[in-house]
Amino acid sequence: MSDAQRGDGLPYRLVATDLDGTLLRPDHTVSARTRAALAAATGAGAAHIVVTGRTVPVARHIFDDLGYRGLAVCSQGSQLYHAGEQRLLTSVTLDRKVAQLALEKIEAEIGPLRLAAARDGLDGEVLFGEGYRADHEGMPLVRFTDPAELWSQPLSKLYIQHAELDDDALADAARTAVGGLVGVTMAGAGLVELLPLGLTKATGLSMAARRLGMTAADAIAFGDMPNDIPMFGWAKHSVAMANAHHDLKAVADEITASNTEDGIAVVLERLFPAASG
Numbered sequence: 001m002s003d004a005q006r007g008d009g010l011p012y013r014l015v016a017t018d019l020d021g022t023l024l025r026p027d028h029t030v031s032a033r034t035r036a037a038l039a040a041a042t043g044a045g046a047a048h049i050v051v052t053g054r055t056v057p058v059a060r061h062i063f064d065d066l067g068y069r070g071l072a073v074c075s076q077g078s079q080l081y082h083a084g085e086q087r088l089l090t091s092v093t094l095d096r097k098v099a100q101l102a103l104e105k106i107e108a109e110i111g112p113l114r115l116a117a118a119r120d121g122l123d124g125e126v127l128f129g130e131g132y133r134a135d136h137e138g139m140p141l142v143r144f145t146d147p148a149e150l151w152s153q154p155l156s157k158l159y160i161q162h163a164e165l166d167d168d169a170l171a172d173a174a175r176t177a178v179g180g181l182v183g184v185t186m187a188g189a190g191l192v193e194l195l196p197l198g199l200t201k202a203t204g205l206s207m208a209a210r211r212l213g214m215t216a217a218d219a220i221a222f223g224d225m226p227n228d229i230p231m232f233g234w235a236k237h238s239v240a241m242a243n244a245h246h247d248l249k250a251v252a253d254e255i256t257a258s259n260t261e262d263g264i265a266v267v268l269e270r271l272f273p274a275a276s277g
Contacts, residue, residue, distance in 0.1 A: 017038075048070060073205050090207065102174075106173065116159040120153070159192065160193075187226075220267075
């Protein structure tokens with residue numbers, strides 16, 4: 001029986017899940033219940049795709065722990081990775097001259113920024129500068145002191161922080177200053193990011209879905225932060241976690257339990273009843 005045939009009659013043929021704050025619990029593990037629910041969905045013929053803001057190097061140990069071998073949308077949609085083959089299928093980098101201009105324009109409006117940058121590639125390091133709060137689990141961090149180091153190799157994205165503005169205010173200010181030059185998103189606490197213009201989780205997920213012969217009409221998506229908003233707009237059905245940012249809850253079709261209370265499993269057990277058995 002083909003995958004397509006096995007998927008006939010399913011409520012959704014594609015289950016897209018964010019990682020942090022969604023699939024992962026605060027200790028960066030996945031509960032047995034959620035693993036069982038995902039296994040029931042995929043066993044019934046649905047495909048599971050991880051869609052994360054993490055770059056491939058920052059996400060890879062999570063994939064290994066999960067035994068995840070499918071397609072993964074990484075770095076907010078700029079990287080498409082095949083976890084089973086450990087192969088980067090596509091990668092779109094941030095134009096470094098445009099990024100430098102964007103930083104200048106943002107700082108002209110709100111003052112100095114604290115910076116970090118994710119280098120492109122399977123082993124891309126995260127460079128971080130003076131004052132940047134580099135406390136994000138899984139980042140292969142390297143401190144830089146010479147600004148030239150920041151621009152010496154292709155970049156997936158920049159991370160920005162501000163001494164006074166909170167994440168929402170910083171993202172709003174950056175979007176106002178440079179929204180026509182780069183993409184701006186907020187992916188979590190301390191994670192305001194500058195991305196290649198036009199790239200979102202939705203563009204990456206649509207690319208992954210096409211490779212599987214699926215469309216938005218096949219998809220249910222789970223998330224918790226504003227960077228998931230484009231993905232929610234793309235998928236047929238969207239589910240925000242109880243712990244989600246208020247902006248995401250406002251556009252979700254459904255709100256489930258939190259990531260600490262197996263919110264993904266709560267929904268999948270309803271849709272794929274074998275998950276509860």
